[in-house]
Amino acid sequence: MxxxxxxxxxxxxxxxxxxxxxxxxxxxxxxxxxxxxxxxxxxxxxxxxxxxxxxxxxxxxxxxxxxxxxxxxxxxxxxxxxxxxxxxxxxxxxxxxxxxxxxxxxxxxxxxxxxxxxxxxxxxxxxxxxxxxxxxxxxxxxxxxxxxxxxxxxxxxxxxxxxxxxxxxxxxxxxxxxxxxxxxxxxxxxxxxxxxxxxxxxxxxxxxxxxxxxxxxxxxARALRRLEIQFATAVPPAAFANLAGVQDVSTQDSVVRCTVVGSLDAVIKAAARFEVVNVVSHEPGLEEIFLAYYGGTDAP
Ligand SMILES: Nc1ncnc2c1ncn2[C@@H]1O[C@H](COP(=O)(O)OP(=O)(O)OP(=O)(O)O)[C@@H](O)[C@H]1O
Ligand SMILES: [Mg+2]
Known part of the structure; x- marks a missing residue:
């Protein structure tokens, strides 16, 4: 029992x-x-x-x-x-x-x-x-x-x-x-x-x-996380295209910003090919998680 x-x-x-x-x-x-x-x-x-x-x-x-x-x-x-x-x-x-x-x-x-x-x-x-x-x-x-x-x-x-x-x-x-x-x-x-x-x-x-x-x-695994990576020099945006779970990539000079769903592994490994100065990860707030779950609409 x-x-x-x-x-x-x-x-x-x-x-x-x-x-x-x-x-x-x-x-x-x-x-x-x-x-x-x-x-x-x-x-x-x-x-x-x-x-x-x-x-x-x-x-x-x-x-x-x-x-x-x-x-x-x-x-x-x-x-x-x-x-x-x-x-x-x-x-x-x-x-x-x-x-x-x-x-x-x-x-x-x-x-x-x-x-x-x-x-x-x-x-x-x-x-x-x-x-x-x-x-x-x-x-x-x-x-x-x-x-x-x-x-x-x-x-x-x-x-x-x-x-x-x-x-x-x-x-x-x-x-x-x-x-x-x-x-x-x-x-x-x-x-x-x-x-x-x-x-x-x-x-x-x-x-x-x-x-x-x-x-x-x-x-x-379903949480969205905002990530900001600062490199020593400018990096090619293509280096961060099509990575698993990585969305909304924007590149501005030597800073890359993106949204990651789930594991950070793919983006960290992509970043590791260049000289990284700093990584800032913004924990998703509750509200963001709710939105990620339900798209702001009713529960599934
Ligand atoms: N004694 C009461 N009389 C009338 N409405 C009430 C009463 N107590 C709670 N409510 C209502 O019930 C709903 C749930 O309130 P509750 O206090 O359980 O929320 P909560 O999830 O604990 O919120 P919080 O995160 O702010 O503590 C709210 O809409 C609140 O206005
Ligand atoms: Mg309460």
């Missing part, structure tokens, strides 16, 4: 009165997987996550976590899930340490050594009152409370939003360690390099509908 998915949704739908929330969202997340949830602002990522956490109720459809109905068995689900909300609200008047101890008690006791370890890794000062913390430092407290009971599943709504690159890196490391431990992660993000680095699969949600669920490698 196939292993029970850690998250399962079937036709999950939430309508906010006249306003669209999400519609017919169906996907599975398997154990040990990092599943990324991508989509433009207002696409429905937070709505989906709130439904999973039973903070709002679906208009139709259902969701299960570890095979447990998130509505009927919400308490049991929460015990095994670490959740970071997108719009974090913490008790501003409390010191971080007191808040984490309080939440730890609510969860039936949490090893303080683990809290200290996470705080050290993230550079969080637990002595300060939450209301006095910068938004990035509040986010760290939010992450610690999500991770501290070593839950089997992490559900994180934009975990690295507003954090500096060093801390983002540390969070990626913590999440990778959790996965190496056999735990699973569901995260929403707008940061494509983060999703590329961390996720095995992604779901793309647009206007409330899940338009694709893809392996990250398939997503990368």
């Amino acid at each position: 196939a292993e029970q998915p850690v998250i399962q949704t079937r036709q999950l739908t939430k309508s906010y009165g006249r306003h669209r929330g999400i519609e017919d969202v169906t996907f599975d997340v398997t154990r040990g997987e990092v599943f990324g949830f991508l989509g433009p602002n207002g696409a429905g990522k937070t709505t989906t996550i709130r439904l999973l956490m039973d903070l709002i109720r679906p208009t139709a459809g259902a969701a299960w976590i570890f095979g447990l109905d998130v509505r009927a068995q919400g308490l049991e689900v929460r015990r095994r899930v670490g959740y970071l909300p997108g719009e974090l609200r913490l008790y501003e008047g409390m010191r971080s340490e007191d808040l984490l101890r309080y939440l730890g008690h609510l969860r039936g006791g949490v090893g303080w050594a683990e809290v200290k370890r996470l705080a050290d890794r993230l550079g969080a000062d637990l002595d300060r009152r939450i209301g006095e913390l910068s938004s990035g430092n509040k986010q760290k407290v939010g992450l610690i409370q999500a991770l501290m009971h070593r839950p089997d599943l992490l559900i994180l709504d934009e975990p690295t939003a507003g954090l500096d690159p060093l801390i983002q890196h540390e969070i990626h490391a913590l999440l990778s360690e959790a996965v190496a431990d056999g735990r699973s992660v569901f995260l929403s993000s707008h940061i494509l390099p983060e999703v590329e680095a961390l996720c095995h699969r992604v779901g793309i949600i647009r206007e409330g509908r899940l338009v694709a669920v893809e392996e990250i490698d398939a997503l990368k």
Whole structure:
């Protein structure tokens, strides 16, 4: 028998009165997987996550976590899930340490050594009152409370939003360690390099509908990348004609610009025949990837 998915949704739908929330969202997340949830602002990522956490109720459809109905068995689900909300609200008047101890008690006791370890890794000062913390430092407290009971599943709504690159890196490391431990992660993000680095699969949600669920490698293979190569001297444009996956080649003096779909191998090998001064690669934004996928029209 196939292993029970850690998250399962079937036709999950939430309508906010006249306003669209999400519609017919169906996907599975398997154990040990990092599943990324991508989509433009207002696409429905937070709505989906709130439904999973039973903070709002679906208009139709259902969701299960570890095979447990998130509505009927919400308490049991929460015990095994670490959740970071997108719009974090913490008790501003409390010191971080007191808040984490309080939440730890609510969860039936949490090893303080683990809290200290996470705080050290993230550079969080637990002595300060939450209301006095910068938004990035509040986010760290939010992450610690999500991770501290070593839950089997992490559900994180934009975990690295507003954090500096060093801390983002540390969070990626913590999440990778959790996965190496056999735990699973569901995260929403707008940061494509983060999703590329961390996720095995992604779901793309647009206007409330899940338009694709893809392996990250398939997503990368279809991504468009702008490339600019500066040579020591002018190069013949013909050297970059008809290369696999290379489009829109323009040559201006000693600079060649092009768009590459998928692997950079062909263009790099073509460039290597001349003296290269610099290579600049522009990572495609989410929007470009969406356009590359769907040509700006409806999903296939
Ligand atoms: N409480 C609410 N009442 C009415 N409409 C809502 C409510 N919450 C969300 N919506 C609407 O549902 C849609 C999805 O919003 P949601 O917050 O899930 O998007 P998101 O993908 O998380 O976006 P972002 O990337 O900006 O965080 C939006 O059109 C939003 O306006
Ligand atoms: Mg959101």
